[in-house]
Amino acid sequence: MSISLLLVSYSLLFLVSFSFLLFIYLIARRIVVQYQENAFQKKYAAIETDILDIVAFPERHLAEKTAEKYKSQPHVLTKVLVNYIEQIEGLAREQLRKIFDKALKEKCLRDIHSRRQIKRLKATHLFVIFSEPSDSEHIVRLLNDKPIVKLVAITALSRIPTSKTLDYIFQSFVNDSIANARVYINIMFGLGGKTESHVKKHLHESLSLEKLGLLIELIGAIPLRSLYRDILPFAEHRDKEIRIKVARALGHMRIPASLDVLIKLSDDEAWEVSAQALKSLGKLGDMASLDVLARSLFSPFWHVRFNAGHGLASFGSAGFKRLKKIQKQKKDRFASDMATMVLDETIYVGET
Amino acid sequence: MDGILGSAFQVVTGIILVYFFLINSLYLLFIFLSIMGIFRYRNAMAYVSFKDIFQMPLVKPISIIAPAYNEGRGIVESTKSLLSMEYPLYEVIVVNDGSTDDTLEKLIEAFDLKKSKRVFRKTLKTKPLKGIYISPSNPKLVVVDKINGKKSDAINAGLNVSRYPLFCGIDSDSILEKDSLLKMVRPFVESPEKTVGAGGIVRLSNGCKVKSGQVVKVELPHNSLARFPILEYLRAFLGGRIGMNMLKSTLIISGAFGVFRKDIALKCGGYRTASIGEDMDLVVRMRRFLHEKKIPFKLEFIPDPICWTEAPETIKTLAKQRNRWHRGLVETLYHSRVMLFNPRYGVTGMFAMPFYFVFEMLGPVIEVAGYGIFTVLLIMGQYNRPFVILFFLLAVVFGILLSLLSILLEEYSARRYPRLKDIFIIIGYGLMENILYRQWLTLVRAKSFFDLAIGKKEWGEMEKKGFALESQKQ
Numbered sequence: 001m002s003i004s005l006l007l008v009s010y011s012l013l014f015l016v017s018f019s020f021l022l023f024i025y026l027i028a029r030r031i032v033v034q035y036q037e038n039a040f041q042k043k044y045a046a047i048e049t050d051i052l053d054i055v056a057f058p059e060r061h062l063a064e065k066t067a068e069k070y071k072s073q074p075h076v077l078t079k080v081l082v083n084y085i086e087q088i089e090g091l092a093r094e095q096l097r098k099i100f101d102k103a104l105k106e107k108c109l110r111d112i113h114s115r116r117q118i119k120r121l122k123a124t125h126l127f128v129i130f131s132e133p134s135d136s137e138h139i140v141r142l143l144n145d146k147p148i149v150k151l152v153a154i155t156a157l158s159r160i161p162t163s164k165t166l167d168y169i170f171q172s173f174v175n176d177s178i179a180n181a182r183v184y185i186n187i188m189f190g191l192g193g194k195t196e197s198h199v200k201k202h203l204h205e206s207l208s209l210e211k212l213g214l215l216i217e218l219i220g221a222i223p224l225r226s227l228y229r230d231i232l233p234f235a236e237h238r239d240k241e242i243r244i245k246v247a248r249a250l251g252h253m254r255i256p257a258s259l260d261v262l263i264k265l266s267d268d269e270a271w272e273v274s275a276q277a278l279k280s281l282g283k284l285g286d287m288a289s290l291d292v293l294a295r296s297l298f299s300p301f302w303h304v305r306f307n308a309g310h311g312l313a314s315f316g317s318a319g320f321k322r323l324k325k326i327q328k329q330k331k332d333r334f335a336s337d338m339a340t341m342v343l344d345e346t347i348y349v350g351e352t
Numbered sequence: 353m354d355g356i357l358g359s360a361f362q363v364v365t366g367i368i369l370v371y372f373f374l375i376n377s378l379y380l381l382f383i384f385l386s387i388m389g390i391f392r393y394r395n396a397m398a399y400v401s402f403k404d405i406f407q408m409p410l411v412k413p414i415s416i417i418a419p420a421y422n423e424g425r426g427i428v429e430s431t432k433s434l435l436s437m438e439y440p441l442y443e444v445i446v447v448n449d450g451s452t453d454d455t456l457e458k459l460i461e462a463f464d465l466k467k468s469k470r471v472f473r474k475t476l477k478t479k480p481l482k483g484i485y486i487s488p489s490n491p492k493l494v495v496v497d498k499i500n501g502k503k504s505d506a507i508n509a510g511l512n513v514s515r516y517p518l519f520c521g522i523d524s525d526s527i528l529e530k531d532s533l534l535k536m537v538r539p540f541v542e543s544p545e546k547t548v549g550a551g552g553i554v555r556l557s558n559g560c561k562v563k564s565g566q567v568v569k570v571e572l573p574h575n576s577l578a579r580f581p582i583l584e585y586l587r588a589f590l591g592g593r594i595g596m597n598m599l600k601s602t603l604i605i606s607g608a609f610g611v612f613r614k615d616i617a618l619k620c621g622g623y624r625t626a627s628i629g630e631d632m633d634l635v636v637r638m639r640r641f642l643h644e645k646k647i648p649f650k651l652e653f654i655p656d657p658i659c660w661t662e663a664p665e666t667i668k669t670l671a672k673q674r675n676r677w678h679r680g681l682v683e684t685l686y687h688s689r690v691m692l693f694n695p696r697y698g699v700t701g702m703f704a705m706p707f708y709f710v711f712e713m714l715g716p717v718i719e720v721a722g723y724g725i726f727t728v729l730l731i732m733g734q735y736n737r738p739f740v741i742l743f744f745l746l747a748v749v750f751g752i753l754l755s756l757l758s759i760l761l762e763e764y765s766a767r768r769y770p771r772l773k774d775i776f777i778i779i780g781y782g783l784m785e786n787i788l789y790r791q792w793l794t795l796v797r798a799k800s801f802f803d804l805a806i807g808k809k810e811w812g813e814m815e816k817k818g819f820a821l822e823s824q825k826q
Contacts, residue, residue: 023779
């Protein structure tokens with residue numbers, strides 16, 4: 001028998017055996033998984049019944065008993081708790097948290113120090129749901145972990161918004177790479193008004209343009225109206241992206257005093273800034289901006305015309321009058337077309 | 353057989369053997385990487401609520417663009433499915449690409465459409481638009497009626513009309529799972545500057561029960577021919593694309609379901625109307641543009657979001673589909689040939705493009721050459737019978753092994769086929785595909801070179817049953 005024949009024969013034998021074993025594994029695994037799923041469902045149903053009792057009668061304080069009863073089934077218990085705690089408030093929620101503390105917390109604390117990243121990650125995810133102020137010292141340690149764990153740890157910290165944890169979050173935002181910056185902003189957004197003093201402090205620090213822009217965007221998104229005066233100087237920033245974000249934030253904040261700044265921005269050299277400022281003027285709804293919006297419908301830039309048209313529509317009848325007038329004029333077909341479209345959409349769809 | 357001919361035969365045989373070894377090694381590598389990718393994704397998503405994404409302030413809105421050509425049978429059902437997605441802000445743009453059936457009429461009737469005077473920025477050149485319709489009852493819906501210009505032209509028209517910074521190109525006969533956009537947008541939320549595109553898994557809906565525009569029960573297709581592609585889709589999406597993604601070499605984001613950044617797509621000129629495989633072509637041109645401009649970027653393939661689409665149920669339509677896919681591949685690689693083996697294009701030029709060129713594009717030719725040589729040797733009686741038989745069996749068993757590994761990937765990821773019986777049936781079809789089906793598809797794909805050479809451009813329309821009919825039957 002030649003070497004090539006021998007090689008092919010052995011390869012074939014190996015592949016056939018491997019394929020056969022894989023086939024057996026697939027089938028056996030499916031059977032086992034189905035069995036496990038059935039068992040899981042049964043356990044889940046049993047735990048769920050007890051949890052529903054606790055939720056229905058939280059004053060009976062059954063949490064400790066339930067925790068003790070299901071301590072040996074952490075996986076199923078975790079699932080049930082995760083599924084219920086987000087839907088429940090008040091005393092019942094406290095009872096569920098108590099079950100977590102009694103039955104699962106110790107394991108979680110062990111797991112966040114585990115060598116295996118996945119264990120750390122899963123445990124940290126649970127702290128996002130169940131964390132309380134005393135846990136912050138454990139979670140803070142994860143801020144030096146791998147990015148995926150670190151970001152979950154930040155989220156967990158955001159659920160215990162003390163001044164100290166906010167310091168950690170903002171400091172991480174400043175030190176972390178720009179790639180993660182938006183995740184921080186999403187977390188900070190969830191914290192709402194509690195971030196005010198920290199945002200104010202960091203707004204005046206030397207941040208990268210991207211991070212500065214995101215903070216300004218955050219001020220508008222929450223919105224943090226008390227920081228209105230803090231973002232005004234940025235309306236004259238040399239970077240157009242920053243000016244766009246200021247215009248957007250002012251639109252969200254709807255502070256009447258911002259009219260002049262927005263009118264000035266609507267005349268910006270960059271059409272992107274101008275378009276955003278017009279959108280914000282529409283949101284602000286000050287009649288004094290009608291002329292600016294109507295004039296902007298004659299801009300050579302499509303986006304500027306689009307936002308000006310929709311801005312006018314948001315004023316209701318006063319805006320419609322202007323739009324109809326522009327629709328009828330013949331000098332600028334593009335302005336007329338845009339006015340036609342905005343009127344058409346507003347009438348049919350109710351979009352403004 | 354002696355002399356030059358004999359040597360030539362030996363060289364070709366050697367090439368085929370090396371090719372066989374390399375392609376199977378790479379497929380195994382992809383599957384191994386896919387297993388890692390699936391576990392990584394599964395672990396990262398443990399206890400993550402996608403509802404949180406819903407509340408994030410910086411999630412970008414999406415324009416879903418669904419080109420439709422003669423989709424009258426299922427257009428209403430699939431549009432309803434698109435309108436019922438879970439996503440904070442999106443619009444659905446159905447582009448009726450000059451259908452000759454009642455696609456537009458059905459849409460007008462079902463959604464009470466009114467003709468709009470919407471004006472838009474014509475960034476991309478397209479065939480003329482006949483009208484834009486909006487629905488008072490569904491403000492998210494926009495229907496664009498235009499002169500037929502094929503799929504790329506229709507999506508470009510949709511891109512012109514679209515208003516949001518991300519767009520999702522899907523086939524209008526596809527069904528997206530409710531939360532699939534939320535899952536798809538994650539990379540755009542986490543890395544908005546870098547992520548330029550994301551693709552998801554496409555599954556076959558034949559045989560599944562569809563209710564209110566959603567797949568409610570997954571079953572295997574009743575049609576035998578539609579069962580073969582199940583394994584092919586598992587191998588391609590779970591094995592190939594996740595594996596390629598792990599190597600940062602995603603070159604195909606299926607036209608049936610992909611989300612892209614609109615500004616980058618527009619800078620690349622949108623979809624190329626002359627292209628046959630418009631989905632791959634866009635990704636390749638985006639990569640080329642981003643490499644040339646030295647802009648760091650990410651293209652992600654996410655194993656979780658699922659889009660359901662119909663597979664052909666007749667030999668003729670299946671052949672047309674595969675022929676078009678292969679013509680698309682060849683044409684796209686030819687169009688961007690400057691990237692091949694060019695270090696300027698990084699991993700795209702040095703790995704992804706060469707892989708698709710050598711193994712995907714030339715694969716059918718090499719396979720046909722192998723069958724040819726075997727036939728010649730058989731006729732001339734000059735072959736080592738045990739070796740040839742064993743080698744053939746080796747190829748078959750390797751194919752089966754890859755299929756089994758793909759099923760394993762399915763078991764580790766979504767596990768959408770709930771019955772054990774389904775697994776047996778899929779494995780059964782995995783065995784049967786080695787007899788005739790695979791060889792036939794190889795010939796179909798090899799023939800595409802000839803079709804391309806004679807300038808065949810036709811799209812290969814597919815006869816579709818439509819989800820509406822399918823669900824009515826249940």
